[in-house]
Amino acid sequence: MAKLSGKVAVITGATSGLALATAKLFVAEGAHVVITGRRQEQLDAAVAAIGHEVTGVVGDVGEVAHVVRLADVVAAELGRVDVLVASAGAWTWNERIGDVTEESFDAVFGVNVRGTFFTVQKLLPLLSDGASIVLIGSGAAEKGDPGTTIYAASKAALRSFARTWTTDLKERGIRVNVLSPAAIDTPAFANLPPGFRDQIASLVPLGRLGAEREIATAALFLASVDSSFVSGIDLPVDGGIGQV
Template sequence: MAQKLAGKIALVTGGTSGLGLATAKRFIDEGAKVVITGRRAAALDAAVKGLGAGATGVRGDVSVPADLDRLYETIRETHGRLDVLFANAGGGAFVPLEEVTEAHFDKYFGINVRGTLFTVQKALPLMCAGGSIVLNGSMVSVKGVPGFSVYAATKAALRSFVRTWAVELKGRNVRVNVVSPGTVVTPGYKNELGMTDEQITGLVAQAAAVTPLGRAGTPDEIGKAVVFLASDDSSFVTGAELFVDGGAAQI
């Protein structure tokens, strides 16, 4: 069977764990050469080692413009082009409305919105005709989740970006879409959200009870959806939001 991304050069931001790492693995399985980013050197080195010869890593933070410039200069020098971008890097935290601070707001809008915008903008000079840009959104952009208002708003902003950018980039033959996962347990639940094992178990059970498919998803299931949007299988798809949520946001 032909590989869906054979010969492609792909970038996955935030590719050291969770959805980013699972997607990078899928990209490599489908024949792409993959560049991943991460803020922590040890985690980045471990991820690259696990991915194998098809992967390289560039340490950096998408909210820091100089890091993005260095990332794309490395890709330019190493590969000369970029075919696929999965703008995955992001974060969030549960904070009730009454407790939201300016620092909390600035942190997550800086990473999720500002960081994603400039990740895409700075990639454009390297993007080839026929290229694909995929943003990592979330089903919470259309669901009311208590304590998650700032995070949800950042993901709603990404959905808006996709609509506009699909029009702006149509003359370049570059497609742009957003994948919106449902409940998928990743290391970020502990590292970013600070949840305990007991809390995670409770969240998964709660999600399963209100999801038509009756369970949480897996990182690999998100990775497969991103491969679809990145490959020619979705050649007539742009400006779209693909929910990969077991139906949770659809009912």
């Protein structure tokens, strides 16, 4: 039997990359997915790529009113949420402490921390007892790489959320976990300096970059009954780069 047969999953920021791969896999495993994105054109393309059992809701999780609208759509059309993957994220590249501006700080924390918090809060009344919440973190939260001061801190906050929400929601049996990718081969590498992709791959103990589907399968594990006794963890999926 499919691992998510009959389940309703909400995945934020799922118009590309890891989250889109996750949405496709969840549908293949029997779920109906609700995906969000900030741009209607990209959202429509993602819905078309998934093909069936998908609902697209345009919106920015950094805007609470948009999250409320998302909850209203899910309530009206599907009635419940069994799996919530908070994947929408923002980042800055190579911004050291002296370079951080109020605007860049607010942009990253507004989506990664504030947006994640209110996404979970506003969808909480729709979550089934025994539901799974997966927060998409980052291996950067465990490192001290230069230029990641705001992004890394914002992802570290998700680790704290998973701990406190695990205890806050224990009476309902709702599991909360963090999934932290690192060294994954995504289109974002195309925007980075030449040679950066190969440099990162050379640092991975497994000798390669990870694939988007490898994050999707880890998310499926945390979303499904396979992880029924797993809660409050941070699961690194990084080829060992952050572990040794």
